[in-house]
Amino acid sequence: MLIHSAAQLLTLKGGPQRGHALGTLGIIENGAVVVRDEKIVAVGDTEDLRNSYPNEPTIDASGSVVMPGFVDPHTHLVWAGDRADEFDKKMAGKPYLEILAEGGGIISTVMATRTASLESLTAQTRQRTQRMFEYGTTTAEAKTGYGLQLDTELRLLQTLIDLDREGPLELAITFLGAHAIPPEYKDNPQGYTDEITKRMLPELKDWWGTNAPHMDLPFVDVFCEHNAFTHKQSRQILTQACSLGFPIKIHADEFKNLGGASLAAELGAASADHLVSTSEADIATLAKSETVAVSLPCTPFGLAEKDYTPAHKFIKANAYFALASDCNPGTSWNESMQFVIALACRMLKLTSAQAIAASTINSAYAIRREDHIGSIEEGKQADILVMDIPDYRQIGYRYGTNLVKQVMKRGKLL
Amino acid sequence: MLIHSAAQLLTLKGGPQRGHALGTLGIIENGAVVVRDEKIVAVGDTEDLRNSYPNEPTIDASGSVVMPGFVDPHTHLVWAGDRADEFDKKMAGKPYLEILAEGGGIISTVMATRTASLESLTAQTRQRTQRMFEYGTTTAEAKTGYGLQLDTELRLLQTLIDLDREGPLELAITFLGAHAIPPEYKDNPQGYTDEITKRMLPELKDWWGTNAPHMDLPFVDVFCEHNAFTHKQSRQILTQACSLGFPIKIHADEFKNLGGASLAAELGAASADHLVSTSEADIATLAKSETVAVSLPCTPFGLAEKDYTPAHKFIKANAYFALASDCNPGTSWNESMQFVIALACRMLKLTSAQAIAASTINSAYAIRREDHIGSIEEGKQADILVMDIPDYRQIGYRYGTNLVKQVMKRGKLL
Numbered sequence: 152m153l154i155h156s157a158a159q160l161l162t163l164k165g166g167p168q169r170g171h172a173l174g175t176l177g178i179i180e181n182g183a184v185v186v187r188d189e190k191i192v193a194v195g196d197t198e199d200l201r202n203s204y205p206n207e208p209t210i211d212a213s214g215s216v217v218m219p220g221f222v223d224p225h226t227h228l229v230w231a232g233d234r235a236d237e238f239d240k241k242m243a244g245k246p247y248l249e250i251l252a253e254g255g256g257i258i259s260t261v262m263a264t265r266t267a268s269l270e271s272l273t274a275q276t277r278q279r280t281q282r283m284f285e286y287g288t289t290t291a292e293a294k295t296g297y298g299l300q301l302d303t304e305l306r307l308l309q310t311l312i313d314l315d316r317e318g319p320l321e322l323a324i325t326f327l328g329a330h331a332i333p334p335e336y337k338d339n340p341q342g343y344t345d346e347i348t349k350r351m352l353p354e355l356k357d358w359w360g361t362n363a364p365h366m367d368l369p370f371v372d373v374f375c376e377h378n379a380f381t382h383k384q385s386r387q388i389l390t391q392a393c394s395l396g397f398p399i400k401i402h403a404d405e406f407k408n409l410g411g412a413s414l415a416a417e418l419g420a421a422s423a424d425h426l427v428s429t430s431e432a433d434i435a436t437l438a439k440s441e442t443v444a445v446s447l448p449c450t451p452f453g454l455a456e457k458d459y460t461p462a463h464k465f466i467k468a469n470a471y472f473a474l475a476s477d478c479n480p481g482t483s484w485n486e487s488m489q490f491v492i493a494l495a496c497r498m499l500k501l502t503s504a505q506a507i508a509a510s511t512i513n514s515a516y517a518i519r520r521e522d523h524i525g526s527i528e529e530g531k532q533a534d535i536l537v538m539d540i541p542d543y544r545q546i547g548y549r550y551g552t553n554l555v556k557q558v559m560k561r562g563k564l565l
Numbered sequence: 566m567l568i569h570s571a572a573q574l575l576t577l578k579g580g581p582q583r584g585h586a587l588g589t590l591g592i593i594e595n596g597a598v599v600v601r602d603e604k605i606v607a608v609g610d611t612e613d614l615r616n617s618y619p620n621e622p623t624i625d626a627s628g629s630v631v632m633p634g635f636v637d638p639h640t641h642l643v644w645a646g647d648r649a650d651e652f653d654k655k656m657a658g659k660p661y662l663e664i665l666a667e668g669g670g671i672i673s674t675v676m677a678t679r680t681a682s683l684e685s686l687t688a689q690t691r692q693r694t695q696r697m698f699e700y701g702t703t704t705a706e707a708k709t710g711y712g713l714q715l716d717t718e719l720r721l722l723q724t725l726i727d728l729d730r731e732g733p734l735e736l737a738i739t740f741l742g743a744h745a746i747p748p749e750y751k752d753n754p755q756g757y758t759d760e761i762t763k764r765m766l767p768e769l770k771d772w773w774g775t776n777a778p779h780m781d782l783p784f785v786d787v788f789c790e791h792n793a794f795t796h797k798q799s800r801q802i803l804t805q806a807c808s809l810g811f812p813i814k815i816h817a818d819e820f821k822n823l824g825g826a827s828l829a830a831e832l833g834a835a836s837a838d839h840l841v842s843t844s845e846a847d848i849a850t851l852a853k854s855e856t857v858a859v860s861l862p863c864t865p866f867g868l869a870e871k872d873y874t875p876a877h878k879f880i881k882a883n884a885y886f887a888l889a890s891d892c893n894p895g896t897s898w899n900e901s902m903q904f905v906i907a908l909a910c911r912m913l914k915l916t917s918a919q920a921i922a923a924s925t926i927n928s929a930y931a932i933r934r935e936d937h938i939g940s941i942e943e944g945k946q947a948d949i950l951v952m953d954i955p956d957y958r959q960i961g962y963r964y965g966t967n968l969v970k971q972v973m974k975r976g977k978l979l
Contacts, residue, residue, distance in 0.1 A: 233959065234962070235917070235956050235959045235961075235962040235963075236958060238910075238961060238962040239916050239917055242910045242911065242914055242915065242916060243914070243916055244914070285966075286965075449965075452911070453911075453964075454911075455911035455914075484962060484963040485966065486966055487965040487966050490964070490965035490966075496653075496656045497656065497866070497867075498869065500658070500869075501656065502656060502657055503649070503652075503656075504653075542647070542649050542650075544649035544650060544652065544653050545647065547649075547652060547656070548647070548649040548652040548898060549649075549898040550867075550898075551700075551900065551901040551904035552696055552699075552700060552899065552900055552904075552967070553966070553967065
């Protein structure tokens, strides 16, 4: 298959982009890509590739931008129910603590999720994975975390394993048993921390070996935040995860600076996510590591809050910077990475090029899949978008609608 | 045609909603609508209508919200080219005055538009009207204003007349010759004001009678703002428009309070639009009139500005309040009223119900078509959406993607 005549082919070649390198798109005008089976076999000028591959079936991408599929490195995709009612109350001014007292908030999603069957969870989550795919996300990280008890958490993992196998969206799965303190432990957070480290993580490792032997171990993630897990508890969980061989991630500094970003760097986490209130010292520490700084601008947007990740501080400090949707039922039900990019341009003051690199090659690095996705290079998996726009900057400039014309996953046009 | 079993049928019945009445959705659970030819002939409970209309072809809307098509009462849909390049520069911190000095800004769109043919303008604008329709807008107001000279302005009107006839999007057309001071008059704004009142408006009236005898006269609109048209110039233009029989609108108080809202009320404008910096006195004056207050939250969002229309002040003062996209190439290229609603909930603190009423029956009133669109009532035009959600509040709560399942315009499913 020869995709040819792209007005702009964005290759994003050369690996993850650190610091001020962010935004290097590797543009080929009148570009083309040759795909065989699941892989990219050639990238270059349209006339050159037409001559080298004269008998290939073709896709005419003239007037279009061709680029790698979006990689969304932070989502909470698997849940039951919705919280539309609660959203309306919040917008009308009701304080979150009152909503919690009425049984709303994250615990309402936990209760709905615990009672949902595997079939129901799969059906509800599939609507979201399909929507992500229609909007150009070809790989997404997806976390558990609305079970907060082992059997439900394993059911959520099973849902994600099944949906990854079903495709077309490829999933990078994360165990987030440490998403919140469950009601059973509300007066004993340390007890729940011990439950995770002493029981859940070892059992998860066994379960995974039996139920998903074809896949690498999932990430283990912790919500390190005031009213969730302290710095010390986060360290306890992540250290145990590392010792069992799990790769790790962390929710850090969404509201308060508890030092989660430095902890991520110290323990070699793949990413530290949120990073709204990170201190200068923690930014410097993170930026010296291989941990990717992942910003989730939809979260403050979804809640109508004013503070966003200070993206340029991370870039200036030479960090790897990426973007994610944080798609979840409480703060931000949005599946589109295109909107994340448009929002990041406005609120984080990124150029379209920076936001695109942060949503492809750098977000692939945030889930440690940069070796096979996130760019259009020979040998990589053929995850490719044909966008209905002549200039990549329209992805930042326009917003609110879907600019994707065609999505190819592993060489298949869908 | 019987559309039946809607989880929620939002009728919006009872006419435009003033002040605190805003948000009265008139919900029928398990609701149904009967459509014959272009019209709604019955609205009610599914079992009742099934019994009364046993032989009707059916559309099963179970699990869905059924509601009136969105009415977008303020757009600048017809232009040539784009300003993606300029957007990136703005996000990188370049001041707008420098962009203007480099030939960017509105004048770059004017130059591209003046040299575009009717065919080219029609093709470019059609992409936007189609996109609006896919996102559930069944009627939109559309302004000229990137010609700023009579022949181009008439070509823009012709484009809109042609696209309205072609459908499916229904257009309410507005002449906005007074959008900006054209380069030819940059040192003589009063000269351009006189050109509009003495030459353009009378010629427009003749031209319209010849070229669009089947349509009512278009609205005449003025951008009453610092660096555009003064209060006095705006009054001159609008008074002349009224005396020629044109209905009027006004861009008021986007940045500075020049008293445009009171002028709108005094002259009986259908709407006053933007209203970010309107004074308390002007809000009170507007609220006593039949002029609809139209807020365009995508404009500050598109520009990443902090100030939005103080919606609750208008509601409290008993004004008619509506929402629009302001779709345009400079500040906000977004075709989706769903996104406008999601944004208005967050930034204007509207409930989903208020934002929906402001985007249907009240926005229909802002273009004075509330007699035949904007609600699901017997005798009205069958402009109906089937939304892929079980609860209307998801339109505010979720964002960034298209929640429309089916769009019906004048009884035809498209």
